[in-house]
Amino acid sequence: METLLGIDYPTWWFLVVGGLFSGYAILDGFDFGAGAWHMFFRKNTSRETALKAIDPTWHGNEVWLVIGGGTLFAGFPVFYGTLFSAMYIPFILFLLFIIFRGIAIKFRNMEDMLWWRKMWDWSYSISSIMLAFLLGVVLGNILRGMPLDEQYEYIGRGFFEFLNPFSILVGVTSLALFMMHGAIYLILKTEGKLYERLQGFLKKAMAFFILAYIITTVYGFFYLEHLLDVFQENKILFVVPLLVFLSIANVPRLASKRKYGWAFIFTSITIALLLAIVAFELYPRLLLSNPDIQNSITIYNAAASTKTLKIMMGFVAVGGPLVLLYSYFVYRTFWGKVNQDDSSY
């Protein structure tokens, strides 16, 4: 198999797709988190400020989902087809909530009626909560594995099979994680009373996340033994959960010192490290076939041709810096606290 710098192309592509989805989770994650808190703000002005905090940038964040989806489709078509058709209902719901979140942000301030604004506030908040939860549910199912046949086709049946204790726990944990991440983002973007209130929210979010994370880990430890294999085979990997622990512990420490910029960096690192654990759990598998393990989808049996992967590496090499440049420019333009005078539509 052809390699680049000693690493084969499917592995490179595994890293690229993983990196893109981590980027998506970090970026849209704080949008989801901000949205999840939205209904906890009582005053209209608070809600407006909170919305303004994400309004100019959330479109750019959503791009990572589109690129992540495209690279997954092109890089691992077999996995793309199986995962999305197996998780049909959660993905369809995810798409509908993506719609409701997007139009809620767009449409909310286009009318002055109280009921109109309330309707879109609810739409925005519930959608954000559900998006965070559903991403976790899908991730939980990937970690748990699912029954596949020799054609790598999902053979589970039933409408609600995507909901199981583990996937629900991962869903709740990702919601909690994003609520913590989003609260810090809002703190960075606000001033005055709202800023003070958000600090209380952040404390609750940290407690919620740590609790959810511990329960999920313990549940996985007892009921999903295959998740431990990789750590038993490779003891050095225990470093990663340790780093996660340190990174999480850093967040309340920095928050208590009001170093929110750093706290935000550490929630971002926590998200990336948690996804790194998922990557170690999976590699070189993408989807565990449970119980027929030989039908599992791996990066090798799911990958596109090496030629395609090479072309796509070229895309990423050229386009990646461009995307980062655009993001840098937009974030720099809207850096700092929300400016009430920014004209918006």
Added chain:
Amino acid sequence: MDVEILSRIQFAFTVAFHYIYPPLSIGIGLIMVVFESIYLRTKKKEYEVLAKFWTKIFAITFGVGVVTGIVMEFEFGTNWATYSRYVGDIFGSALAAEGIFAFALESSALGVLLFGWNRVKPWVHLTATWGVFLGSMFSAVWIVVANSWQQTPAGYHIVGEGMSARAEITDFWAMVFNPSSIDRLTHVWLGAFLAGTFLILSVHAYNILKGRYVVLSKKAFRITLVVAAICSLAQLFTGHQSAEGVSENQPAKLAAMEGHFDASAPADLYLFGWVDKENQKVTGLKITGGLSFMLYQDLEAEVTGLNAFDKDNRPTQINAIFQFYHIMVAIGMFLIALSLFGLWQWKRGKLFEKKWLLWTFVFAAILPQIANQFGWFTAEMGRQPWVVYGLLKTSDALSKSVQANQVLFSLILFFIVYFVLFLLFVYLMNKKIKNGPDSDINFDEGSLNKEIAKVVSK
């Protein structure tokens, strides 16, 4: 109903609904760039007002376009898993390229376009407007490339057999520039320009008729009319190129478009008609040998008909394809006539005096929309029963693990949500249009007219 028909209805419905918005965004984007560039050059306030006004409208079309577009990307995986595996190498690459090279640009620049008026320098803002417009143009490139590969596959080879067969790239540029890419891309671009420009013409014609923002609207109308006229004429050319390409690469589709059944015979060109599939007859107004002449400049030239194809390998909805195609062409012709007539009246100095003409422009906004939709119906229904022409049948492309009740559930949800979304879209567009240019900047018509009078008197 089975999974296949439900999935087809869902995909057709969601993609047709999606396609209301991107053409508007591309077309309005073009005119936004024009207005803002004029403003930066001349510093005339009215062009700033126009640019801002159309940016508001753009924000709505773009927003709905994005959220309904993400649906499309993921539906390939949810409903068409076998298709996804088969074409992932190729189709997936094009989608990834769209995300990286087009969507990232337009979505990032959008933040500055919408919220940056007071944050960045005017030329930076214009750059952002260009970024959004070019991003949307590039999006069209990759999406049309992906779809064109389904119509005229090139630069690939098939690996594996049966269920595990997949198309892999052998020549990337041959895949990108497959035989139908360029013809269809230019056709799609122009269709989008027409959708946008005719909406702008419609709104300003309405304002002129109602006596609101008249000076502003007349300026906007004239500029946009020139663009619309050029585009509608150019569309005739790209349309002809596309038809020739179809006759060469997808003869069964062309035969369906014209209701031409004889396996091999000179073919007539119908201006309108009705196809009787059972008796293989078309009733209507025709130019004898017209199709032969159009394709080969020879009234006697033979054109491959539907009967040259096995019944399982040719489209079944002949009359529908025929009608969609003919309505699209008729609309194209009408738009040429309308915009040229408008230009002629302008030259005579009577453009804004003929009320019926302005009213025609008001209602003409719907026509490019219909033509765009029907053009795609023709292209996609004419490709059936193949999803990838000659390689993969639509009926084989499904997700095997998805069940009818799941698709029925999602289909009903999409119907409800899109119905609500469409009502909201119409309501908000109508409101924004009626509200007219931004009142936030204290720019009422009286003072605008005075200012313009000042500029003119100088």
